[in-house]
Amino acid sequence: xxxxxxxNNVIRRLPRYLRKLDxxxxxxxxxxxxxxxxxxxxxxxxxxxxxxxxxxEFGQQGYGYNVxxxxxxxxxxxxxxxxxxxxxxxxxxxGKALMDxxxxxxWGFRLDCAFDIKPELIGTxxxxxxxxxxxxxxxYLQEHPVDVAVLTVPxxxxxxxxxxxxxxxxxxxxxxxxxxxxxxxxxxxxxxxHFSDSLLSLSYFVSERKDERAAKAARVEKQ
Amino acid sequence: xxxxxxxNNVIRRLPRYLRKLDxxxxxxxxxxxxxxxxxxxxxxxxxxxxxxxxxxEFGQQGYGYNVxxxxxxxxxxxxxxxxxxxxxxxxxxxGKALMDxxxxxxWGFRLDCAFDIKPELIGTxxxxxxxxxxxxxxxYLQEHPVDVAVLTVPxxxxxxxxxxxxxxxxxxxxxxxxxxxxxxxxxxxxxxxHFSDSLLSLSYFVSERKDERAAKAARVEKQ
Numbered sequence: 089x090x091x092x093x094x095x096n097n098v099i100r101r102l103p104r105y106l107r108k109l110d111x112x113x114x115x116x117x118x119x120x121x122x123x124x125x126x127x128x129x130x131x132x133x134x135x136x137x138x139x140x141x142x143x144x145e146f147g148q149q150g151y152g153y154n155v156x157x158x159x160x161x162x163x164x165x166x167x168x169x170x171x172x173x174x175x176x177x178x179x180x181x182x183g184k185a186l187m188d189x190x191x192x193x194x195w196g197f198r199l200d201c202a203f204d205i206k207p208e209l210i211g212t213x214x215x216x217x218x219x220x221x222x223x224x225x226x227x228y229l230q231e232h233p234v235d236v237a238v239l240t241v242p243x244x245x246x247x248x249x250x251x252x253x254x255x256x257x258x259x260x261x262x263x264x265x266x267x268x269x270x271x272x273x274x275x276x277x278x279x280x281x282h283f284s285d286s287l288l289s290l291s292y293f294v295s296e297r298k299d300e301r302a303a304k305a306a307r308v309e310k311q
Numbered sequence: 312x313x314x315x316x317x318x319n320n321v322i323r324r325l326p327r328y329l330r331k332l333d334x335x336x337x338x339x340x341x342x343x344x345x346x347x348x349x350x351x352x353x354x355x356x357x358x359x360x361x362x363x364x365x366x367x368e369f370g371q372q373g374y375g376y377n378v379x380x381x382x383x384x385x386x387x388x389x390x391x392x393x394x395x396x397x398x399x400x401x402x403x404x405x406g407k408a409l410m411d412x413x414x415x416x417x418w419g420f421r422l423d424c425a426f427d428i429k430p431e432l433i434g435t436x437x438x439x440x441x442x443x444x445x446x447x448x449x450x451y452l453q454e455h456p457v458d459v460a461v462l463t464v465p466x467x468x469x470x471x472x473x474x475x476x477x478x479x480x481x482x483x484x485x486x487x488x489x490x491x492x493x494x495x496x497x498x499x500x501x502x503x504x505h506f507s508d509s510l511l512s513l514s515y516f517v518s519e520r521k522d523e524r525a526a527k528a529a530r531v532e533k534q
Contacts, residue, residue: 096353099515103508111491130319166511167518181408186506188404189466189489195507196514235517236510243412260517262510266412268334277520279513283409283504284418285326287459287485288389290502291419292322294458294483295390297500 094142101139102162104129109159121152168196174262175234176202177249178241179209179219182264186238187215197236201228229256238262239269250276317365324362325385327352332382344375391419397485398457399425400472401464402432402442405487409461410438420459424451452479461485462492473499 108129112120122133129136140158143165163169174197176183183202192199202219204210210221220228229252237258241249246267253261253276260277263269269278331352335343345356352359363381366388386392397420399406406425415422425442427433433444443451452475460481464472469490476484476499483500486492492501 099512100508102515103505103511106511107505107507165515165518167514168511170514170518170521172514172517181404181411185404185408190506195510197510236513259520260513262513277513277516279509279516281506281509282326282330283413284330285323286502286504287418287420288326288329288391289322290459290483290485290500291390291393291395292325292388293500293502294395295388295393297482298393 098139098142101131102166105139106159106162106166109155109162112155113159118155119152120155125153163196170196172197172235173233174199174236174238175228176217176238176240177204177222177225177253178202178239179204179206179214180240180242183238183240184214186240186264187217199238200232200234203228225252226256229253229258233257235259236262238264240264243267321362321365324354325389328362329382329385329389332378332385335378336382341378342375343378348376386419393419395420395458396456397422397459397461398451399440399461399463400445400448400476401425401462402427402429402437403463403465406461406463407437409463409487410440422461423455423457426451448475449479452476452481456480458482459485461487463487466490 105125108125112118122136125131126133126136140153143161174192176187176199179187179202183204187199187202199217202214202217203222203225204219205222209219212219234253235258237253237260239246239249239253239261243265246263246265246269250261250269254271254274258276260279261269263278263280266282269280331348335341345359348354349356349359363376366384397415399410399422402410402425406427410422410425422440425437425440426445426448427442428445432442435442457476458481460476460483462469462472462476462484466488469486469488469492473484473492477494477497481499483502484492486501486503489505492503
């Protein structure tokens with residue numbers, strides 16, 4: 089597939105489009121206008137048309153978008169059909185939560201194994217995923233090309249583990265450690281998961297609502 | 312504080328600005344231009360100026376932004392200084408991970424307690440947070456106004472618990488259950504945490520890099 093340089097903001101919106109299209113499919117909707125899609129996502133129709141135009145033409149004037157076709161295109165753009173390999177490092181609470189509840193295969197990832205240092209975990213399986221010793225990580229990486237390492241280790245060891253992953257050719261790190269891993273010259277891609285971003289947006293909306301309520305009460309008071 | 316209607320996209324960028332400003336502060340940087348800030352965040356300077364103009368004037372022509380002042384303003388806009396109350400529902404893996412690693416107080420939230428159904432957890436504390444029985448949830452909510460409920464229950468009970476929270480006046484739900492809770496007429500705000508969004512963006516970047524590498528190899532082949 090030929091790729092144009094796409095802005096980061098557009099790339100960040102693609103997974104949201106995908107979720108919305110899945111929801112539409114679940115509701116039996118097979119066609120949608122950019123106006124309606126925009127309404128449902130809080131974006132303008134022209135924004136949506138512009139986003140999709142980065143990747144070619146999906147819609148048809150006066151007809152709208154074909155939901156399954158658009159869904160398939162976005163999935164391809166996101167690489168869902170590539171069968172990327174993943175390993176998880178650190179089977180603590182967050183690691184277990186992901187192995188238990190997050191459906192890697194739904195998003196095209198194959199979670200091959202996990203690594204930990206706790207003797208009681210090593211050699212066992214969690215939700216069908218084998219857990220190996222951290223001592224065997226380097227050997228594993230040398231024998232198996234890994235696309236994405238899910239980093240769920242304690243923050244004290246985040247940098248050391250990252251160095252091991254980078255030195256052994258792991259393509260990308262999905263970082264849950266809250267430690268900033270972005271080395272300017274590192275060949276490893278890093279995607280940080282920041283829970284706080286989502287909580288702070290919620291905090292904004294709660295603040296806004298409370299302010300509105302207070303303003304309304306003040307107006308009533310005045311009358 | 313007077314509020315203008317601010318677009319969702321701007322609100323979503325505010326937490327990223329905050330993190331960046333914290334990082335700058337940690338590095339001893341107290342002043343930054345919109346150009347430099349844009350470079351570091353992958354946004355245009357005009358985008359940044361436009362975002363901040365929604366809330367008033369922060370910068371000064373030819374001087375740039377005062378980092379601590381801008382940080383303080385954004386924190387206020389996000390409601391970090393409001394002391395919102397939070398409770399966590401469901402002390403499973405993801406619940407424990409949040410109670411263990413996520414610093415609620417850093418973002419202005421007070422995590423007062425958690426609720427679960429497991430007898431061995433009820434009456435204990437986890438990381439200083441008391442765990443109560445789900446049977447006492449309604450009584451608790453009636454006696455304590457709760458701003459945000461962190462929803463980390465199994466997905467089978469997500470909707471039932473949400474109804475209880477809504478009926479008992481919880482302002483907002485921070486939803487980790489992967490269940491779509493947005494009822495059109497519900498007075499409760501819902502913020503969904505979608506791990507997949509972040510993984511799929513990473514998937515895009517890995518795909519892009521592999522394509523570039525393949526294209527380069529093909530060009531070398533041809534020569």
